[in-house]
Amino acid sequence: MHIIAIANQKGGCGKTTTAINLAAELGRREQRVLLMDMDPQGHASLGLGIGERDMPGLYEVFSDEMSLHEVVLSDVAQGVDLVPANIALAAVEPLLTNQPGRERQLLELTEPLNELYDYILIDCPPSLGLLSINALRTATQVLAPVEPGVYALEGIRQLRDIVSLLEEKYQVDLPIAAVLTMFDGHTRFAQTITREIREQLPVALCGVQIRHTVRARESAYLGKPLCDYAPASTAAGDYRRLAGEILAASNKPTETLMDRGIYLAREESLEEPSMSQTSEKPVRRMIVLTFSDLECTRLQLAGDFNDWIPDQNVETRNVNGHWQKVFTAEPGVYEYRLLVDGKWQADPTNPCEIPNELGGINSLLQVPVHH
Numbered sequence: 479m480h481i482i483a484i485a486n487q488k489g490g491c492g493k494t495t496t497a498i499n500l501a502a503e504l505g506r507r508e509q510r511v512l513l514m515d516m517d518p519q520g521h522a523s524l525g526l527g528i529g530e531r532d533m534p535g536l537y538e539v540f541s542d543e544m545s546l547h548e549v550v551l552s553d554v555a556q557g558v559d560l561v562p563a564n565i566a567l568a569a570v571e572p573l574l575t576n577q578p579g580r581e582r583q584l585l586e587l588t589e590p591l592n593e594l595y596d597y598i599l600i601d602c603p604p605s606l607g608l609l610s611i612n613a614l615r616t617a618t619q620v621l622a623p624v625e626p627g628v629y630a631l632e633g634i635r636q637l638r639d640i641v642s643l644l645e646e647k648y649q650v651d652l653p654i655a656a657v658l659t660m661f662d663g664h665t666r667f668a669q670t671i672t673r674e675i676r677e678q679l680p681v682a683l684c685g686v687q688i689r690h691t692v693r694a695r696e697s698a699y700l701g702k703p704l705c706d707y708a709p710a711s712t713a714a715g716d717y718r719r720l721a722g723e724i725l726a727a728s729n730k731p732t733e734t735l736m737d738r739g740i741y742l743a744r745e746e747s748l749e750e751p752s753m754s755q756t757s758e759k760p761v762r763r764m765i766v767l768t769f770s771d772l773e774c775t776r777l778q779l780a781g782d783f784n785d786w787i788p789d790q791n792v793e794t795r796n797v798n799g800h801w802q803k804v805f806t807a808e809p810g811v812y813e814y815r816l817l818v819d820g821k822w823q824a825d826p827t828n829p830c831e832i833p834n835e836l837g838g839i840n841s842l843l844q845v846p847v848h849h
């Protein structure tokens with residue numbers, strides 16, 4: 479089981495939006511997901527349509543009034559259960575302060591859930607108090623939403639320092655990945671800030687970035703995840719790809735794929751940067767996919783990187799009977815399919831796959847940020 483703490487002590491950087499939409503996307507991909515609302519403001523609960531303020535939640539569990547099982551609400555979205563939060567949770571920190579083992583209360587509580595879920599996502603409050611420490615102590619990885627802005631790096635450095643302390647104290651490995659949220663590359667300022675963050679970020683950065691859209695606020699207001707309220711919105715697609723990236727990182731085959739992306743890009747050792755670059759744009763990488771045993775007279779490629787238009791911006795080579803497809807893409811995770819003699823299919827040479835909305839299978843390709 480994977481336990482992801484969605485943390486950043488900076489308020490309003492997209493933690494709750496990421497928690498809700500990542501949970502919903504993982505749930506749609508047949509993962510069993512538990513979303514824990516650890517913010518006394520209860521925004522994750524509200525954003526999933528759980529509006530009653532006095533719904534029992536983690537406070538009741540921490541204070542031994544109820545068991546964790548008793549407060550779990552089933553199927554608040556497809557595949558997603560929720561541990562709600564209410565304002566009483568704000569009283570947990572003083573309650574925990576005097577208890578021995580106060581940093582591992584949540585860890586102990588969640589142990590019996592290991593068999594029940596594939597993913598537990600914890601929506602952390604905007605502070606690094608005992609609630610967040612408990613979440614980080616329980617987590618197997620940290621996802622830090624980062625809104626490109628002036629103090630963004632400062633917040634991430636503090637988070638990294640706290641995580642390093644916990645790693646040392648408890649002898650655990652707790653990787654942090656940041657994801658850019660509310661991304662709007664239209665202004666020069668946004669481009670400059672984003673470039674600075676990319677260059678100076680002290681932790682790994684997800685390939686996907688979540689774009690700014692008014693639909694995000696609307697969907698929170700209506701208590702629905704984006705995939706239900708506005709599935710065609712930019713951010714809905716971005717969260718879909720983020721879920722793909724996280725699933726891919728949790729499953730072994732991706733490592734091979736990542737290697738493959740790196741290997742192929744290196745093998746060609748193509749111009750880097752490979753397209754005329756303005757300094758604001760992330761570097762595009764040249765990707766070469768080779769299909770050795772594919773017998774057909776026509777092979778086309780379509781995916782997120784070319785708006786699913788077969789062979790748009792893709793060069794085809796046939797080297798000694800082996801097909802090659804060559805294209806450029808920015809770092810990120812892409813879904814794609816092949817058209818083999820006019821028939822759609824997933825890439826038979828790629829073990830990393832994901833179900834698509836039409837009941838078929840797409841292949842996943844990761845283009846890494848760094849070599």
Ligand SMILES: Nc1ncnc2c1ncn2[C@@H]1O[C@H](COP(=O)(O)OP(=O)(O)O)[C@@H](O)[C@H]1O
Pocket residue numbers: 488489490491492493494495496521604659660661688689690691692694695696698713
């Ligand atoms: N991609 C996005 N585009 C536009 N608005 C967003 C986006 N993500 C989040 N928001 C809005 O920004 C505000 C803060 O987001 P939220 O997820 O609640 O942050 P946090 O949990 O870190 O405080 C909310 O009003 C939310 O609806």
Ligand SMILES: [Mg+2]
Pocket residue numbers: 493494495517521522602
């Ligand atoms: Mg929040």
